[in-house]
Amino acid sequence: MPLLDVRQLGKLYHLPRERLLAPRPAVQALKDVSFTLHAGRSLGVVGESGSGKSTLARLVMALEAPSEGQVLLDGQNLHALPAGALRRVRARFQMVFQDPYGSLDPRQTVARIVAEPLDAQDRSSRHEQRERAAGVLDAVGLGAADLDKYPHEFSGGQRQRIAIARALVTRPTLIVADEPVSALDVSVQAQVLNLMQDLQDRFGLTYLFISHDLAVVDLVCDQVIVLWQGRVVERGDPDTLFHDPQHPYTRRLLEAVPRAPAQYGKMHITNEEVAS
Amino acid sequence: MLLDVKDLRVTLHTARGAADALRGISFSLDRGDTVGLIGESGCGKSITALALMGLLPEDARIDGSIRFDGQELAALSDDAWCRLRGARIGMVFQEPMSALNPLHTVGRQVAEPLRLHRGLSARDARAEALRLLDKVQLPDAAKRLNAYPHQLSGGQRQRVVIAIALACGPSLLIADEPTTALDVTIQREILDLIAELVERERMALLLITHDLGVVAQRVQRMLVMYGGTLVECGPTVEVFSRLSHPYTRGLFAARPALGMPRGTRLATIPGRVPELADLPDGCPFADRCSFAIEECRRAPPPAFAVGPGHDARCIRLDTMARAPL
Numbered sequence: 001m002p003l004l005d006v007r008q009l010g011k012l013y014h015l016p017r018e019r020l021l022a023p024r025p026a027v028q029a030l031k032d033v034s035f036t037l038h039a040g041r042s043l044g045v046v047g048e049s050g051s052g053k054s055t056l057a058r059l060v061m062a063l064e065a066p067s068e069g070q071v072l073l074d075g076q077n078l079h080a081l082p083a084g085a086l087r088r089v090r091a092r093f094q095m096v097f098q099d100p101y102g103s104l105d106p107r108q109t110v111a112r113i114v115a116e117p118l119d120a121q122d123r124s125s126r127h128e129q130r131e132r133a134a135g136v137l138d139a140v141g142l143g144a145a146d147l148d149k150y151p152h153e154f155s156g157g158q159r160q161r162i163a164i165a166r167a168l169v170t171r172p173t174l175i176v177a178d179e180p181v182s183a184l185d186v187s188v189q190a191q192v193l194n195l196m197q198d199l200q201d202r203f204g205l206t207y208l209f210i211s212h213d214l215a216v217v218d219l220v221c222d223q224v225i226v227l228w229q230g231r232v233v234e235r236g237d238p239d240t241l242f243h244d245p246q247h248p249y250t251r252r253l254l255e256a257v258p259r260a261p262a263q264y265g266k267m268h269i270t271n272e273e274v275a276s
Numbered sequence: 277m278l279l280d281v282k283d284l285r286v287t288l289h290t291a292r293g294a295a296d297a298l299r300g301i302s303f304s305l306d307r308g309d310t311v312g313l314i315g316e317s318g319c320g321k322s323i324t325a326l327a328l329m330g331l332l333p334e335d336a337r338i339d340g341s342i343r344f345d346g347q348e349l350a351a352l353s354d355d356a357w358c359r360l361r362g363a364r365i366g367m368v369f370q371e372p373m374s375a376l377n378p379l380h381t382v383g384r385q386v387a388e389p390l391r392l393h394r395g396l397s398a399r400d401a402r403a404e405a406l407r408l409l410d411k412v413q414l415p416d417a418a419k420r421l422n423a424y425p426h427q428l429s430g431g432q433r434q435r436v437v438i439a440i441a442l443a444c445g446p447s448l449l450i451a452d453e454p455t456t457a458l459d460v461t462i463q464r465e466i467l468d469l470i471a472e473l474v475e476r477e478r479m480a481l482l483l484i485t486h487d488l489g490v491v492a493q494r495v496q497r498m499l500v501m502y503g504g505t506l507v508e509c510g511p512t513v514e515v516f517s518r519l520s521h522p523y524t525r526g527l528f529a530a531r532p533a534l535g536m537p538r539g540t541r542l543a544t545i546p547g548r549v550p551e552l553a554d555l556p557d558g559c560p561f562a563d564r565c566s567f568a569i570e571e572c573r574r575a576p577p578p579a580f581a582v583g584p585g586h587d588a589r590c591i592r593l594d595t596m597a598r599a600p601l
Contacts (some may be wrong), residue, residue: 048459049430155548156317185316185549186486190530190542197539212459215532222538242534256464258489260528261516 001075002036003206004060004174009033010068011055011230029055030230033069037223039173042200042207044221044238046214046253052230053210057178060208061095062086073174091121094167098179100159104151110137111147114166121170136165139202140195157188161195168199176208181216193219214257218242226250277343278480279305279328279448284340284350286323286332286504288552295552297323299504299560299576300340305480307447310471312491312512313484315501316527318549321484324501325452328482329367330357345447363393366441366479368470370453372433376425382409382436383421389443408439412469431462435469442473449474452484467494488531492516497585500524503560504552505576510586520588522565522596529601559590567592567599 011030018025030052037043047053058064060071062078071078073093081089094117097103104113114136115129124132134144140161151159160180167175180196181189197220199205211217217224218238226234226247234247245251286298298320305311315321326332328342330352342349345364352360361367369375376385386408387401396404402421409417412435425433434454441449451470455463471494474481483495491498491512498515500508500523508521519525529543547564556562558573565572572591579587590596 048461157548186488186527187316187530187545188548190532190544193532194541194544197541213532215534215536218534219532219536219538219540219542238538252461254534256460257534258460258463258467258487258493259534260488260492260531 003039004037005072008069012067042221044217044224045210047227051227091170093174094172096177096180136168140165174206178210280343282341287337292553310481310495312495312498319501320504362389363444366446366449368451368454372437393444412439448480450482508588514586520582
C-alpha cells in the first residue's frame with residue numbers, strides 16, 4: 001500500500017461576488033490530480049505560479065478541504081477524520097515552507113519553535129520536549145547550544161535547518177516541502193539539499209517536493225508530476241521526463257531553463273593534461 | 277569608454293560600525309557591451325548598482341572614480357544625479373510590484389520620466405508612453421495605459437518597468453535581478469526582450485544576477501563578486517572554461533544541473549557568506565577556501581591575468597589549475 005494516495009483531487013476557490021445577480025466567479029485551482037507515493041521515495045511537483053502546486057500542498061497537509069477527491073495517508077482519508085484524530089495523525093506528516101524568514105516566529109527561542117509541534121501531540125514535559133528538540137537540531141547539523149537563541153541570530157540556510165528540525169520533531173514519515181531551497185543562495189542551497197537527502201537515508205523519509213527548479217527536482221526525486229493550470233499534464237521518472245518531454249508545456253519549461261555549460265572546465269583540464 | 281569604474285570603494289555605516297561594502301572594484305563598459313555581475317546575497321552587487329545610480333544611503337562614504345561618458349559621478353550632487361538617473365542611465369529592479377507606484381496608472385508612470393527629463397506635454401508624453409509600451413510588447417498597450425499595476429501580471433509589470441527605464445533613451449541599462457521574482461518561462465521572455473532592446477538601441481547592459489545559467493547565456497563578459505571584491509572577471513566563455521578562482525569554481529560545483537544522477541551529493545562551499553563587518557583583512561574568501569594558506573590572510577590578493585582579458589584575484593592559481601575540478 002502506498003504511503004500517500006491522492007485520488008482525483010480538485011479544489012474550486014470562490015472569488016468575491018462581483019455582481020448582485022450573477023453567481024460568484026470561481027477559480028479551478030486543482031482538477032483531477034491523482035498520484036501515489038511509496039514510503040521512502042520522493043515525488044517532485046513542478047509547475048509555475050498559479051499551476052496549483054501550493055494548493056496541492058495545502059490539501060495534502062489537510063490545511064484546507066478539497067472540493068473533490070481524497071487524500072489517503074496509509075489508507076486513512078485525512079479529510080474525513082474528526083478534528084482530534086486528525087491532530088494526532090498530523091505527527092506523521094509535516095511541512096517545510098519556502099521562506100525561512102517568514103516561517104519562524106522571531107519572538108520565540110529555537111527550542112520553543114522546534115518543540116511546538118509536540119504541544120499538539122502527547123503532552124510531554126518541557127524537559128522531554130527540550131531533549132527531543134536538541135536531538136533533531138543535532139540531526140540537521142545545529143547543536144544544543146542553539147536551543148536558547150532566537151531566529152535572527154541565524155543565517156538563511158541555518159534558519160531552513162531549524163524549519164526542517166521542527167518538521168522532524170514529531171518523527172513524521174512524510175515531509176511536504178514547498179520550495180524549500182528557493183530562497184537560499186546557491187552555496188547554501190547545496191548544503192540544505194545534501195542535508196535533505198541525508199535525512200531521507202537516515203530516517204527513511206518520504207518527500208513531496210514542490211519546486212519550480214527542474215534541476216533540483218531532478219536531483220532529489222524519483223518521480224515527477226508536471227502541473228499546468230491545476231492539472232497533471234505529464235508524469236514520469238525525471239530522467240525520461242526531462243530528456244524526452246511529451247507535453248508542450250513541459251517542453252516549454254525545459255527550454256526556458258537557463259543553463260551554464262555542462263562540460264565546465266573541460267577545455268582547461270585538457271590543456272593542463274597536454275601541458276603535463 | 278561609456279562607463280569606467282576605477283578602484284571604487286564604498287563604506288557603509290551599520291549598527292556594528294563602519295563596513296567596507298565595496299573594496300576597490302574596477303571595470304568598464306562600452307556601448308553595446310553586455311556584462312553580468314554575479315554573486316550571492318551580501319557580496320556587494322546591489323551596492324554596486326546603487327552606487328552607479330547615485331542611490332547609496334546618505335551617510336555612505338564613496339572613494340575612487342565612476343566616469344560615465346567623461347563625467348565624474350562619484351562626487352556628483354543630488355540635483356545632477358536627478359538629471360542623469362532615468363535619463364541617461366536606466367534601471368530595472370527585481371520586484372516590479374514595489375518598483376511601481378500602486379496608486380498611479382501605468383500610463384502616468386511611463387510618462388513621468390518623459391515629462392521630467394524631456395519636458396514633454398501631458399498629451400505628447402502619453403502618446404510616447406503608448407509607443408514605449410508597444411516597444412516592450414505589452415499586450416493591449418492602449419488599454420493598459422489606464423490600468424493600475426495590480427491589474428497586471430508579474431511579467432507585464434516588469435515590461436512596464438522596462439518601458440520606464442527606456443523612456444529617455446539611456447545609454448546604460450542597469451538591471452538588478454530583473455527576473456528573480458518571475459517564473460522561468462516569463463524570465464526567458466523578459467531576458468529576450470532586454471537583449472533585443474539592448475542590441476537595437478546600442479545600450480550598454482549591466483545585468484546583476486545570482487544565476488550562473490542566466491550569465492552563461494546572456495552576457496559577453498562576467499564579473500564574479502565576493503566580499504565586496506571582484507574576484508574574477510573575463511569573457512563569459514573563458515571564465516566558464518577555466519573557473520580560475522576557487523569561489524567561482526565552488527559556486528559552479530554547488531549548483532544542481534539537469535541530468536545529474538538522483539542522489540548526487542553536491543559540492544558545497546563550507547561556512548556561510550560573512551557579514552561585511554566581519555570580512556577578514558586578506559582575501560575575503562580565505563576562511564571558506566580549501567586552497568587557502570597563511571599568506572592568503574595577510575593582504576588582499578592582486579589580480580593576475582589568466583587569459584586574454586581574464587583576471588582572477590588569487591595567489592593560489594597555480595595550485596588551483598592543477599587541482600581536479
